[in-house]
């Protein structure tokens with residue numbers, strides 16, 4: 431039995447992606463907190479685990495693995511019986527495509543700008559940078575509409591089977607849906623709205639993203 435440690439900040443979307451998968455495969459793991467807001471993720475000790483100072487990092491019996499796509503695909507292969515990937519090559523490619531769109535085009539405007547400015551900055555006593563929020567709406571909308579065009583939408587992003595792509599998008603929706611910009615960004619994404627109504631009720635989502 432592998433000893434699994436997830437190093438990361440519990441509110442991080444990428445940490446939540448890994449934890450959603452771990453919960454869905456009922457794996458035993460320990461979450462060890464690394465704070466990305468107080469400099470801990472830039473400490474020499476953490477940089478020795480992850481030279482980019484990002485969370486999460488997974489430790490498997492002492493071996494370190496970082497980058498969420500690598501972590502989730504490793505866990506799905508070793509503990510999940512590949513239940514959250516596809517044997518059909520096109521569905522697998524669609525899953526990877528959605529993960530890449532989120533990494534490359536959606537995370538930065540949706541979380542890095544809108545969620546940070548609307549939810550995190552005010553919670554820490556700061557003032558929202560409205561220009562940053564405004565500039566992030568169009569790129570976030572483009573990325574979400576691209577995902578919409580690839581999605582089956584019911585009940586999961588790519589049809590009847592949940593996949594790693596669902597665990598990528600869910601934690602972002604948890605936060606983005608709490609911002610006023612969500613209505614504009616998701617205005618043309620009816621499949622994703624239906625998807626969100628269903629997946630937001632999953633016990634794993636309530637546990638990890640509460």
Ligand SMILES: N[C@@H](CCC(=O)N[C@@H](CS)C(=O)NCC(=O)O)C(=O)O
Nearest residue numbers: 442443444466484485486497498499
């Ligand atoms: N490419 C990384 C991205 C991880 C990432 O951006 N994590 C964010 C938290 S959701 C982080 O560590 N932010 C801290 C920082 O940028 O200093 C992955 O796939 O794991």
